[in-house]
Every structure is written in structure tokens, then in C-alpha cells.
Amino acid sequence: MPLHPQTVAFxxxxxxxxALAEPDIEAMRAITSANxxxxxxxxxxxxxxxxxxxxxxxxxxxxxxxLPALVYFHGGGWSIGDLNSADPMCRRLADEAGCVVxxxxxxxxxxxxxxxxxxxxxxxxxxxxRRADHHGVRPEAVAVGGDSAGANLATxxxxxxxxxxxxxxxxxxxxxxxxxxxxxxxFAEFGVxxxxxxxxxxxxxxxxIGSADRSDPRIAPLRAGDLSGMPxxxxxxxxxxxxxxxxxxxARALEAAGVPVELRRYDGMIHNFMTLPExxxxxxxxxxxAVSRLRQAFGEEER
Numbered sequence: 001m002p003l004h005p006q007t008v009a010f011x012x013x014x015x016x017x018x019a020l021a022e023p024d025i026e027a028m029r030a031i032t033s034a035n036x037x038x039x040x041x042x043x044x045x046x047x048x049x050x051x052x053x054x055x056x057x058x059x060x061x062x063x064x065x066x067l068p069a070l071v072y073f074h075g076g077g078w079s080i081g082d083l084n085s086a087d088p089m090c091r092r093l094a095d096e097a098g099c100v101v102x103x104x105x106x107x108x109x110x111x112x113x114x115x116x117x118x119x120x121x122x123x124x125x126x127x128x129x130r131r132a133d134h135h136g137v138r139p140e141a142v143a144v145g146g147d148s149a150g151a152n153l154a155t156x157x158x159x160x161x162x163x164x165x166x167x168x169x170x171x172x173x174x175x176x177x178x179x180x181x182x183x184x185x186x187f188a189e190f191g192v193x194x195x196x197x198x199x200x201x202x203x204x205x206x207x208x209i210g211s212a213d214r215s216d217p218r219i220a221p222l223r224a225g226d227l228s229g230m231p232x233x234x235x236x237x238x239x240x241x242x243x244x245x246x247x248x249x250x251a252r253a254l255e256a257a258g259v260p261v262e263l264r265r266y267d268g269m270i271h272n273f274m275t276l277p278e279x280x281x282x283x284x285x286x287x288x289x290a291v292s293r294l295r296q297a298f299g300e301e302e303r
Contacts, residue, residue: 040091
């Protein structure tokens with residue numbers, strides 16, 4: 001379908017504000033951390049900052065008691081984004097899904113290239129399950145999730161957890177980075193003028209990979225040889241997103257491996273629209289579906 005009118009308006013603003021001829025990490029980090037288009041999110045019973053090993057985490061608790069948990073990884077091309085940029089989404093997911101959300105401030109490239117972010121994601125995921133009492137969560141009801149590069153880390157952490165005998169109940173993957181080829185039809189078709197550009201994605205991936213093999217399945221989960229036994233997945237994609245095709249192909253690969261998967265494409269939307277509820281009405285629609293999937297995974301009745 002055509003671009004949604006809200007998408008058209010947002011892209012015009014982005015184009016008018018494009019002051020940087022070349023990406024600048026520090027400027028992008030500052031803008032992303034303070035992005036008002038993400039909104040504020042609701043007040044919760046408790047929000048606390050802490051660490052898991054050396055990894056900063058922020059824990060969102062919507063109610064007292066032992067609750068299900070979602071370990072969340074923010075997007076930003078493995079190079080930008082932080083606990084603050086993820087804060088509104090984490091607040092909403094905690095409030096609406098009735099679960100504890102533990103947001104991980106994993107190390108960023110280029111200062112810390114691959115596999116630093118994967119190591120941090122796996123460490124936090126394992127700690128939440130293995131020390132569930134410490135986190136005040138149900139060990140049999142822990143999910144992982146994230147947006148964009150964070151979704152990449154979530155599914156990689158889920159696969160490594162499977163290999164390590166750590167049981168997770170779900171993976172919530174929103175506009176995921178699933179491959180490193182940068183050569184899908186959607187990558188070519190929407191590479192310029194639709195928010196996340198092909199050039200910027202290549203720049204992010206180059207910083208993240210460093211000297212590593214770009215075919216490593218911890219970078220490109222679509223290239224993993226065995227996806228069987230992974231936790232059930234919810235995959236959200238956007239029609240005008242360069243990452244659309246690889247995300248949808250990954251959903252199909254999970255399904256082919258026997259993993260229960262639900263995939264939804266949001267027509268007229270661009271990359272990571274669901275994190276910008278102040279811009280896109282469909283952000284709330286997509287989040288409501290994601291929340292319903294999480295609540296089912298946690299074995300709870302929907303509100």
C-alpha cells in the first residue's frame with residue numbers, strides 16, 4: 001500500500017532536519033537518547049537501575065510480587081541507543097503485559113565491536129533465569145525481545161540459551177536485523193528516503209562487525225544452521241523498511257525449523273515505527289499485538 005500519511009509527514013521532518021552529511025556517532029547517540037517522539041511511558045510501581053556483572057540494567061516492575069519477565073535489548077545499529085532511549089517502550093511493555101522488564105545497556109560499537117554486545121545480552125539473559133529469585137521473576141516465564149539491532153541480540157541470545165540448556169518462553173522481534181548480506185530486495189528498494197538508509201545500515205554493521213566474519217550466525221541469525229528448539233516467536237515488520245525481507249525470511253526459517261511463529265507486516269510503515277507512538281498510531285496497534293503474544297507466552301489471561 002502507499003506510505004501512510006503519518007509516515008510521509010515524519011519523513012519530511014527527517015529530511016528537513018538532516019544536518020549531518022556523514023553519520024556522527026556522538027551526535028546520533030545524543031539525539032537518540034533524548035528522542036521526544038518516543039513519549040514518556042507510564043509511571044510504574046518500581047523502576048531501578050543496577051548491574052548484571054558489568055552490564056548496566058534498568059528493571060521495570062508494574063506490580064509487587066513474583067512476575068513473568070521480559071529481557072529487552074534496545075535498537076540503534078549496535079552503536080547508538082541506551083537505557084534512556086528504551087525507557088518509554090519498556091515502561092509500556094511492563095505496564096501492559098504485566099511483567100517485569102529488564103532492559104540491558106549492552107556495550108556499543110565501535111568502542112566495543114562484536115562479540116561484546118552478544119556476550120552482554122547472553123549474560124543478562126542467563127542471569128535473569130538462573131537468579132530469578134534475585135530479580136523477583138518466575139524462572140519458567142522469561143522471554144527476550146528487542147527492536148532492530150536489539151531484536152538481533154534477542155534472537156541470538158535465545159539461540160545460545162537453547163544451546164546452554166536455558167529455557168525461554170518467547171522471543172519478541174520487532175523489525176529485526178537478521179542477516180548481514182545487505183542485498184535483499186527491500187534493502188535495494190527502500191535504501192534511500194525511508195528513514196533507515198542502506199548507507200547508514202552498512203555503516204552501523206561495519207562498526208559492529210569490525211574484523212569478524214560477517215557470516216557468523218551470532219551476527220546474522222538467518223545463517224544459523226539449526227533453529228530447531230528455539231522459543232516461540234513474534235515477528236513484526238514494516239512495509240517500507242530495508243530490513244523487512246530479512247526479518248520475514250527469518251520468521252519463515254524459524255517456522256521451517258518447527259518453531260511456532262506469528263508474523264505481521266504493518267503496511268505503510270517504516271523501520272522501528274512501533275517505538276515512536278508520538279508519531280505513528282500504528283505503534284500502539286503493533287504494541288497491543290506484541291503484548292497479547294507476551295501474555296499468552298506467560299500463560300496469563302489477556303486484559
